Amino acid sequence: MHLNVYTHHGRGKTRIPSQAVARGVIPFAVLLCIALLLTGCAGTDQQTQQLNGQLKISGSTALQPLVQVAAKTFMDLHPKTHIIVSGGGSKTGLLNVFQKKSDIGDSDIYADPAIYPDPNMTDHIICVTPFVMIVHPDINITSLTKEQILDIFSTGKITNWDQIKAGLNQPIHPIIRPSTSGTRDTFRKYILGGGDEKGTLLKVDDTQQVVNTVASTPGAIGYIALSALKPTVKAIAIDGASPTATTISNGKYNYWSYEHMYTLGDNLPLMNEFLNFMTSTTVQQEAHQLHYITIDEMNLNQADVIPGSHPQQEALAFSSFHESEVNRREAYA
Template sequence: MPFSSIMRLLLAGAVLLAPFAGSVGAKAAEKAETVRTAAELSGKITLAGSTAMQPLVEEAAKRFMAKHPKVQITVQGGGSGTGLSQVAQGSVDIGNSDLYAEEKLKPEQAKDLVDHQVAVVAMAAVAHPDVGVDNLTKKQLIDIFTGKITNWKDVGGKNQKIVLVNRPASSGTRATFKKYALDGAEEASGIEEDSSGTVRKIVAETPGAIGYLALSYLDGSVKALKIDGVAPTKENVVTNRYKVWAYQHMYTKGKPTGVVAAFLDFMLNDPEVQGPSGLVVKSGYIPTTDMHVMRDHAGNVKKIVVFQVGSQTYTVGGERYSMETAPFIDQNRTFVPISFAATALGVPKNNIVWEPKAKTVTITKGNQKVVIKIDARTMSVNGVNRPLDAPAKIVKGRTMVPIAQVAEALDVEYKWVPETKSVRFW
């Protein structure tokens, strides 16, 4: 069951107390219990998998153990495939992966795993600093890794033999690079190394070498190459302009409990990890809340819509738009103008119908039909009445609705970000 689905259930249960949903209620009670028993936390946690996210998890584990001396955390590598198979078998508590479980495991194995997305990381083609090239077309990159181009002079560089450095088949970094940088092309044989750190060392020390690394491993010893003129930077990743990136997943078999749940809460919610100056940012990863797109296991990309309380601008996939009425909080609910929100989510304008006499707005999105009446405490969802914690209202000529419950009614994924007082949905 995807972690986002669990989050939606938790958010829905907190509607009476949270501005958007989810800051308190059931989830907060769970956090409060964690805080209450923080000094009592003890136990062992074993993690295995992605080496791309290993530096982040290792540092976070050190800090968590410093706070909780009775907790012992062991972080192992081995690649995403190893992490996923071991957590599915119950051999480890958490499987770290650059891949969705559905990309690597059989459906019957993946269905029991719960996804906790900690961050995003980009993967870059990296070369020895002296190859004389800083940009490759995608075709050139594919031809190099498939063995069709074997000398750097053929792509504008030095007259030097190309040395390929690959990761093993179990590597999530390899799978991501192959899927999005090489368009699925099969790599030619070359040096193969289990560790991202070893790949970096070999590429840095071997004239003519080329490999690929997560950006979190870049330290200036190798040269990150542009693809079709697009650099592997955060600014290009968050809008999907640079497409070679992956979520950093921490999978558990079923819903986590006890010390495992406490550590995951630390990874996902603690400012020391996720804050503006937290480990995620400092270690070269990208917070998931900074992304303007989301991508599923099949590679399908959706633009993320962001509304911020008090702002008369909103973004769709990173592009900025303006509106007359800013979102606001009332009765502990976040209100947004429904016409802008629905349009941003791809609802055709003729599927947003305002009836002035009845004072109702009807939104049809796919199989969902939602009817909201001004000042009413209920809304109709496919003909069935559902309660509203706060009624819709008209402000400056715009119909403002409590977006959490309306998003659920339209079958839309969403997340409230308290640090920026913004709502993200897709």
């Protein structure tokens, strides 16, 4: 009887001599080889199957749509995982991860080390969110200057749309996001020059609520992430510029922010895999479709990492000293 026996490993296979099988004598070295190969194969399968557990992600409502899509796709690929995504605003996300109520905190703003002093707070930059001013669809204007926006939201000098366009007699109703909102912080810092806001204050940081309130309130004006723009409201340019990768990169459009996913540096396989997935081609293409600006489009440099970060996070973790708010404006001004 002539018999060939093979064990598979990767793309190749190892042949065991048929004579040894026929005699019922297989050399110890061959047995050892088989054991090692089978262990290696089992280890690979187990590694794939063992990606399980739960992640809690909260924070930025601007980044939430992308994270929800990514989480669904990721769970489809890894059925033993469960990812819970909620909003609440950037400051809520930062606080939740700092207090270990969430595994990942999404944020439109950098974590201030004076507020979140834990040295393990690690910043993972995912993409860029352009923000956009929106008005009720009946407001027939296409652009506002920063000074006009300041006079509407802060100084109170402009209270009726006819002060901007003759014949458009309609009281202006600014819609204000709550203090937990990173979108609001970015708006106040880069559009209002740090000024306070006056208007209708929403109680919950919910981007869809901003859209709905502006759409249903005659004369209303607000601000949202471009990814949340709906036909029920009208987008308004700022100083004649619309939010694009080009206008942001050349400094003509200043209302935008990096989107961050903060962790406490935990070296967990599920967390690391999901963070890697967020910057994968699959998710970055989805980000582009949802009107975020991808890492490649902004030419972000991933060489600088936070000292002491885990090796698995080096592709994603950025030093807040390198990508500071000041450097952000200097780099793209």
